[in-house]
Amino acid sequence: MYDEIFQRNKLYWGDDFQLYLKNKYVAIIGLGGVGGYALEALCRLGINKILIADFDTVSISNINRQLIALNSNINMKKTDAFKKRLYDINPDIELIVYDGFIDEENFKEIFTVKPDFIIDAIDTIKPKISLIKYAKENNINIISSFGAGNRMDASKLYVCDISEIQYKDNFTKNLLSKLKKYANIDKGIWAVASLEHAKNLQKIKNVEKIQKNNGEIIEFTKFTPASNAIVPAVSGLLAVNCVLQVFYGEFNSKAQ
Numbered sequence: 001m002y003d004e005i006f007q008r009n010k011l012y013w014g015d016d017f018q019l020y021l022k023n024k025y026v027a028i029i030g031l032g033g034v035g036g037y038a039l040e041a042l043c044r045l046g047i048n049k050i051l052i053a054d055f056d057t058v059s060i061s062n063i064n065r066q067l068i069a070l071n072s073n074i075n076m077k078k079t080d081a082f083k084k085r086l087y088d089i090n091p092d093i094e095l096i097v098y099d100g101f102i103d104e105e106n107f108k109e110i111f112t113v114k115p116d117f118i119i120d121a122i123d124t125i126k127p128k129i130s131l132i133k134y135a136k137e138n139n140i141n142i143i144s145s146f147g148a149g150n151r152m153d154a155s156k157l158y159v160c161d162i163s164e165i166q167y168k169d170n171f172t173k174n175l176l177s178k179l180k181k182y183a184n185i186d187k188g189i190w191a192v193a194s195l196e197h198a199k200n201l202q203k204i205k206n207v208e209k210i211q212k213n214n215g216e217i218i219e220f221t222k223f224t225p226a227s228n229a230i231v232p233a234v235s236g237l238l239a240v241n242c243v244l245q246v247f248y249g250e251f252n253s254k255a256q
Contacts, residue, residue: 002092006046013248018046020251026243027051027115029102029131031078033232034145034192034239035121036067041240042119043086043093050086053098053110054078055210065229100213104130111138117243120144121236124220125175133183141246143239146172147194149225154234156196159242163187169198190242192235200226 002022003010010018024047028039031054042050058076062069068081079099086093098110102122107130118135120142122128128144135142146165147157162179163186165172172193179185204224211217 002046002048002090005090009046016255017248017251021046021247022048024116024247025049025051025113026117026119027053027111028119028121029053030121030123030145031056031068031082032062032121032123033065033067033227034148034236035119036078036082037233037236038119038121038240039082039086039236040067040089041237042243043089045240045244046090048090048092049094049096051096051098051110051115052079052082053100053102055099055101065227065232067233101127101210101218102131103127103212104134106213107131107134114138115140117246118142119236119239119243121239123149123225124222125171125178126220128175129178129183132179132185132189136183136185136188141190141243143190143192143242145235145239146175146191147196148192148232148235149227150198150200151194151196151226151231152199152228153196154230156194157192157231157234157238158195159190159192159238161187162189162191165191165193167193167195167197171198192238192242194231 006018026042026047028035031052039052056078058069058073058078058081060074068078073081077099079097083095086095118140120128120131132142132144206222206224208220208222
């Protein structure tokens with residue numbers, strides 16, 4: 001069945017590269033607007049081993065932009081909703097599921113096998129920094145979403161090294177500053193960034209409480225970003241495009 005599902009892929013890059021993709025292992029951390037579209041694209045490329053991680057459930061406010069969000073699955077865990085969807089796309093897929101909050105304390109539990117690539121679709125700064133730091137220290141390719149919130153124009157999105165981000169909104173400035181301060185990282189990480197200036201008509205501040213898998217309750221403050229169906233989706237697809245180009249480059253290098 002695998003070969004039949006992905007025969008259109010192979011019309012471009014052939015059997016050998018499709019097999020190369022099948023044997024790759026990619027982790028997606030965060031299954032919201034960016035991560036959801038990235039995840040489905042990975043599955044439809046034929047990558048057969050994927051780690052998915054998210055602590056959240058589907059809410060009605062997700063419906064405007066998140067691939068998995070439907071009125072029929074409100075309050076379902078996002079990991080459960082995606083498991084059902086991905087197995088329906090590729091019954092042979094090997095999914096590793098972590099249903100919980102991600103931080104540096106559980107990376108060893110999550111990454112029992114080293115991924116070939118990590119897509120960071122986390123929307124809070126502290127775990128985002130921890131994940132990027134972990135990937136850098138363990139020599140794992142990672143691409144991080146920087147520019148999906150508070151934007152309307154997906155044509156302004158682009159992929160670059162974090163040292164080459166041109167426009168920095170407050171979130172990006174804060175993230176880059178803390179990456180440098182706490183992890184000594186200011187380059188060598190791919191990012192999906194935006195040239196569009198951030199805009200939000202209303203500052204909505206939320207205090208979220210999350211129970212970790214060990215029972216500990218953590219609390220953090222978030223400002224709700226403006227978001228739509230287009231920009232997060234394109235951001236996720238650009239992240240996967242970066243993954244695909246890296247894998248294709250590796251494959252061609254090994255073939256020579």
